Amino acid sequence: MTLETTFATFDFTNPFMNASGVHCMTTDELKELEESAAGAYITKSATLEKRAGNPSPRYIDLPLGSINSMGLPNLGFEYYLDYVLEKQKSQTSPLFFSVAGMSPAENLQMLTAIQESDFTGITELNLSCPNVPGKPQLAYDFGATQSLLEEVFAFFKKPLGVKLPPYFDLVHFDQMAEILNQFPLTYVNSVNSIGNGLVIDTEAEAVVIKPKDGFGGIGGQYIKPTALANVRAFYTRLKPEIQIIGTGGIENGQDAFEHLLCGASMLQIGTALQKEGPAIFERITQELEAIMTAKGYHSIDDFRGKLKSL
Template sequence: MLQTNFVNHTFENPLMNASGIHCMTVEEMKELANSKAGAYVTKSTTLKERAGNPSPRYVDVPLGSINSMGLPNLGIDYYLDYVSEAQTKTETPIFFSIAGMSVAENIEMLEKIQASDFHGVTELNLSCPNVPGKPQVAYDFDLTEETLEKIFAFFTKPLGIKLPPYFDLAHFDQMAAILNKYPLTYVNTINSVGNGLYIDVDKEQVVIKPKDGFGGLGGEYIKPTALANVRGFYTRLNPSIKIIGTGGIRNGQDAFEHLLCGATMLQIGTELHKEGPAIFERIASELEDIMEVKGYKSIDEFRGKLRSITD
């Protein structure tokens, strides 16, 4: 019932972790591989190992989470060695996420992946709002196009990009016009909603240390924005560019809504952090229950078929 076709592969279900959650170490990724997730993605990596921002840098809050992680990771060689080996031992597909500190670093990492034995999907994170002093490439449309032009001059393996949220319909139009020029496998939307602020009233202070408390919001807070971005790009991108919906997925209904807006795969972050890998089995079961009540036998029967009010 939940089988999903994506990148010439049939996934048992469309559920994945969001990069950064439960994927820092080999041990965590093995737990994802052994869970009911349809696929999983590595921690977004840089060329060299990074300690990230000072703690506390991630806090669960009542309607979601706030974080300013600063891209802690163990470096590209650690993750590339893992995925190259794991792809031969598991049937669970693996996505490889990179998030360089500069365009040049992203190019260097993609060259390394191109030359490697890894034959899965690479996810290029163009939305890293939690690195102090570093702007997001995806909010600079000219730089985004320049970056993609350089990448597709040499990169021939499947590539998707992760985007921040957009809030203006004109920006959907502008970004989609750029993305449609390139043979992208997918767009992952959205990353966290940047620069939120959460306050501990008892202490009269912020709850995370980096950036004076400013951090990316995740969870229930951001689902309406995530759904809008999924829908915005689904209706504007070439059909060959699939959508991964990310943001605010806590239960089967949330998953159904993302799929209805046009997503093909779904990534879970905040709620996975709170609940652990058992969440995939729960959400898959809840999604199946919803589909059964509605009479759907496959996701393709309703994917992207969100109705507008026309009367």
């Protein structure tokens, strides 16, 4: 029995990671992830300059998940670049470094700095954050996504993945996959939260978060069916060399098993990590092992991507 997984030519002891944005703001939080049972971990999505983010309350736990409108709070690109450059000197497994520029130009500036640095890990470009007021988030603008990736891969030669929002139409899966297949991407991370949900406190007759009049991203078990659909849709549409990170609604071993069955190679945990803390990785690893043992599977590759249709 092994949970080892090969991702971007690197070997990891298990497929579990944090989702960027959860328990990864500071070096202290990152150290706790490093010391946990997670197979890998990723930094907070960085903007060029430090950001305080949106006013509170901006995150609320819900019975089946969460709602948030964080506003990309982070300590700035240089803070995380310095961290990964120092950490990789003593860590054998590669680090994941997330960037989420407030504009295409900012993304290109940060990626240029990563390309010119000594960073040897894996970069994640978050395409599922709003960038221009009045415009949709970048990954919902297919033309802008194509243009940005053309500019990126004109110079970026290190391992790079993109984080995507959920899509809801089969045609959109087809169109985005056609774009992504043109580029030497290492992976696609699917999905970010479902945007612009609304949760109401009926006692107060009010919304539960302050930013955007209460509109925010929905995460947790609420989004698992959507996340599984996106993982499966891209696994069956992308060229084999583009791997999938499954994110959305993973809080136990069964959720993890389902994401892997749909074709994911790595798994990121967001809301459940926020609620439970890094100890979740030991529990969820044991639960996945128990499911695999009961089914007679010796490795993830025995069943990964082998979802049956009726």
